[in-house]
Amino acid sequence: xxxxxxxxxxxxxxxxxxxxxxxxxxxxxxxxxxxxxxxxxxxxxxxxxxxxxxxxxxxxxxxxxxxxxxxxxxxxxxxxxxxxxxxxxxxxxxxxxxxxxxxxxxxxxxxxxxxxxxxxxxxxxxxxxxxxxxxxxxxxxxxxxxxxxxxxxxxxxxxxxxxxxxxxxxxxxxxxxxxxxxxxxxxxxxxxxxxxxxxxxxxxxxxxxxxxxxxxxxxxxxxxxxxxxxxxxxxxxxxxxxxxxxxxxxxxxxxxxxxxxxxxxxxxxxxxxxxxxxxxxxxxxxxxxxxxxxxxxxxxxxxxxxxxxxxxxxxxxxxxxxxxxxxxxxxxxxxxxxxxxxxxxxxxxxxxxxxxxxxxxxxxxxxxxxxxxxxxxxxxxxxxxxxxxxxxxxxxxxxxxxxxxxxxxxxxxxxxxxxxxxxxxxxxxxxxxxxxxxxxxxxxxxxxxxxxxxxxxxxxxxxxxxxxxxxxxxxxx
Numbered sequence: 001x002x003x004x005x006x007x008x009x010x011x012x013x014x015x016x017x018x019x020x021x022x023x024x025x026x027x028x029x030x031x032x033x034x035x036x037x038x039x040x041x042x043x044x045x046x047x048x049x050x051x052x053x054x055x056x057x058x059x060x061x062x063x064x065x066x067x068x069x070x071x072x073x074x075x076x077x078x079x080x081x082x083x084x085x086x087x088x089x090x091x092x093x094x095x096x097x098x099x100x101x102x103x104x105x106x107x108x109x110x111x112x113x114x115x116x117x118x119x120x121x122x123x124x125x126x127x128x129x130x131x132x133x134x135x136x137x138x139x140x141x142x143x144x145x146x147x148x149x150x151x152x153x154x155x156x157x158x159x160x161x162x163x164x165x166x167x168x169x170x171x172x173x174x175x176x177x178x179x180x181x182x183x184x185x186x187x188x189x190x191x192x193x194x195x196x197x198x199x200x201x202x203x204x205x206x207x208x209x210x211x212x213x214x215x216x217x218x219x220x221x222x223x224x225x226x227x228x229x230x231x232x233x234x235x236x237x238x239x240x241x242x243x244x245x246x247x248x249x250x251x252x253x254x255x256x257x258x259x260x261x262x263x264x265x266x267x268x269x270x271x272x273x274x275x276x277x278x279x280x281x282x283x284x285x286x287x288x289x290x291x292x293x294x295x296x297x298x299x300x301x302x303x304x305x306x307x308x309x310x311x312x313x314x315x316x317x318x319x320x321x322x323x324x325x326x327x328x329x330x331x332x333x334x335x336x337x338x339x340x341x342x343x344x345x346x347x348x349x350x351x352x353x354x355x356x357x358x359x360x361x362x363x364x365x366x367x368x369x370x371x372x373x374x375x376x377x378x379x380x381x382x383x384x385x386x387x388x389x390x391x392x393x394x395x396x397x398x399x400x401x402x403x404x405x406x407x408x409x410x411x412x413x414x415x416x417x418x419x420x421x422x423x424x425x426x427x428x429x430x431x432x433x434x435x436x437x438x439x440x441x442x443x444x445x446x447x448x449x450x451x452x453x454x455x456x457x458x459x460x461x462x463x464x465x466x467x468x469x470x471x472x473x474x475x476x477x
Contacts, residue, residue, distance in 0.1 A: 011414040012414055021384070023077060024384060025380070028195040028377065029199060030067050031142065034137050035141075036199060038131075040059070041134050073425075085407060091400060092169075099179070107140045108140075110140035114136040152187070157183040160173050161173060186246065186253050187250065190383070194376065200236045201373060204369050222443060233350035237350055244341075248303070252306075260313070261324055263315045264315060266300060268300070269290065273309045275312035278293050279294050324390045329389050336383045339382070
């Protein structure tokens with residue numbers, strides 16, 4: 001019976017991981033794309049150049065699809081809190097539920113109020129009002145990110161609470177301490193930059209695809225294609241190094257407040273100074289040793305403490321039942337870092353091509369840019385795996401265990417629902433991504449048309465449906 005419960009718990013965790021993994025891609029896309037659209041419209045109003053309006057109209061169609069899929073995929077997780085994680089919801093709800101309700105009352109109404117004007121009001125309202133609507137939607141996505149990250153960061157580094165001795169509930173004592181908990185500022189900036197970087201490489205890959213296609217057809221790529229590619233490479237060049245610096249600061253914060261997570265990420269077992277940085281290895285949770293370790297001496301201490309003799313924690317410093325599964329986050333962290341370095345190199349390479357006036361004529365660089373299309377999203381997913389798996393075995397770090405947060409679910413029902421989720425998600429969101437790819441496969445043209453309300457996804461109806469309002473408190477948690 002105990003074994004069946006453990007398997008049901010594992011399936012519940014996997015189901016939520018699967019749904020949030022699918023979901024997080026779409027809000028990240030929406031955050032970056034909404035900001036890009038605001039920049040494009042602002043440039044059009046400032047310069048009067050038609051190319052910026054054409055690109056705005058081209059990418060807003062993609063935004064409508066991505067935004068709609070983000071809403072639908074987020075809706076499911078709200079119900080999972082009630083069905084699979086009811087004990088967590090009961091105990092942490094007085095804090096996490098309130099924070100996510102703030103998202104509904106602020107970001108939700110801001111996005112819902114101006115989304116229709118942004119999508120279909122270009123020819124119906126003045127230019128200034130339409131630009132304001134675009135900016136409001138973009139700001140709404142950032143506000144949504146803020147509240148969701150505040151809730152999730154509180155679960156990582158809880159502050160400003162007290163525990164009711166009767167019910168065991170977490171009750172708020174200081175909302176400022178809850179919201180601005182120690183990891184929140186770092187995680188908010190890191191996530192926002194990740195969204196911008198992900199969209200930069202998606203936009204850049206789209207431009208690279210059309211330039212390669214034009215080259216095969218013996219044509220010169222159009223101005224909208226060249227402009228979108230150039231803007232994307234500028235974003236990659238600027239944001240990638242900033243993201244690495246923010247990631248370093250986030251690592252220092254993790255060392256201070258979640259040392260067990262950091263030890264598992266690094267594959268370190270004993271606390272030591274002059275620690276190496278392991279490039280490769282296979283952490284063995286049973287033997288308490290990282291097999292086949294390949295490392296650079298002293299660099300681990302230098303990166304983690306900014307000192308060659310800085311002391312780095314080891315997993316043996318913590319009880320066995322409080323150690324995260326190092327095998328998973330050891331590799332997810334390294335994949336994220338490797339992708340980040342690749343994005344930095346591509347950005348620097350683009351500067352070299354600009355200097356030599358070959359940014360729009362180098363087929364090799366365009367092929368690399370095309371291959372990097374999913375790089376930002378993959379890095380983002382690896383970052384979330386590192387963050388969430390590294391928090392284990394806790395839902396509220398150090399206070400509430402994952403095993404004590406799950407509903408009394410039945411193994412058979414969990415297995416059936418998990419299977420249905422995977423099948424439906426692959427079909428629904430696979431189809432949506434297919435439509436998006438086909439849409440972006442058509443080159444932006446001069447005089448690009450506005451979105452047609454008659455052919456648009458029913459995202460306005462979805463976004464304002466009462467079920468969405470009621471369930472949005474679980475979005476992205």
